[in-house]
Amino acid sequence: MLVAQQVLSVDLDKIKSITSDITSENYYPTLLSRFNNFDTTLTAKQMHLLYYGKYFQSFYEPSSLYEEREQMFELIKQKDLSSALIHGKLAFEADPLDLKTLFGLYLCHQHLLNLREAENYQFLYYALVGTILKTGSGKNSSEAFVIMNISDEYEIISSLGKEIRKHKNIDGETDCFKLKKGDDKVLNSIKKLYFNIAIPLMKVE
Template sequence: MKYMYLVFFMLLALFSCSSTTKFITMDEFISARSDTTAGNYKLFKYINGLTAKDYYTLLKRVKRGDSLDASDFFTLRMAYTKTKEYSPYAETVERQRRIRKYLFSSPDYKKAITIADSTLSSDYVDIKSHFYCTVAYDLLGDSLKAEFHAKIFRNLIGSIFLSGNGKSPKNAFIVICVGEEYSLLEALGLSVDEQALISQDGSYFDLLEVSDKEKKTRKKIYFNIDLPFNEMSRRISHRLSRDSL
């Protein structure tokens, strides 16, 4: 059943609604991505100008159900990295295991939603939590809430696709945590064979060699991890400075 949902949402991720906001628009995204030799430079220039206030402003619109597209969700994800809640290497494995338990092996859909909501309370851009809420609400027969989370899920996935093509370091997909890498790959039906951390021109990347079992193909996908890597470095530096006092 879970694979049926993954395939379904993979298809939905390619579509989004029109939107007009003060933030980067879809046309500006296309313009920023048109020069592949420049890579992600223009997007990072935009990201650097975002603030935590931008995140909370957009978050209100998301929760209100406003018509937003993948470009708005790119801004939402990137602005989230400016908040105090941003913790890209937080431990979530056990929490996700419990959610899957209550969704599939020992069904208790309301418990699954409660656990997922506990993550969303501090990290509303967590892709898997929205996916789990979509499945749980659908199984409970609440189509309105299922579709609400489904729209967020597909726009979060779509916003990663907007940031690059993943074919080279210059055009790597921009992610804010490792979990986003795996959410994208799962939506595409790809599995990871090998993974390596590389650096180039002052940036850091996860290079994943992935395979499509059905098509029997393999390829390399690059993810730019500057945002989570720099946040981790900042926290380590802060801890060392504090401990030296």
């Protein structure tokens, strides 16, 4: 049980208290049902509760190999989109808040021209990307983006249109990524990004 547990700007205790109240509209199973049904009226606060509140859910296993997700991406590479979609749906059932899974499902539906479904998964993906980006500036370890899965670091970097040049862990719970220079002058101002990985580390322990 966590006591007064806060990771940078993310107050896990407060999140647990809010999402454990069965009478509240922010009760975790209620929020998750809305998320799974692509409810676009979910607020930024509720997305925050969903993403970080999964710490207390049985499906949160950051040490998992995410075999269904990886099988989906392998089949996407082989251009077998229908089979990829089957594995993607299983991955979504296992952890609906995993960014890489959401992006894979978006790709499958987009290539299969299931445009409404693609739009739904794109919405969930970018809503969670925005949730993570609101936790800090990413400019240093004290303002690092707080993530729930290591793979989310790579999704954030990719969503910003950047590529990784070098990566290192600087203090046990902070990853620093040096980024490649690209063609976009605005994006080139982002040379490094910092991510806090304390939450997945705590869960694994």
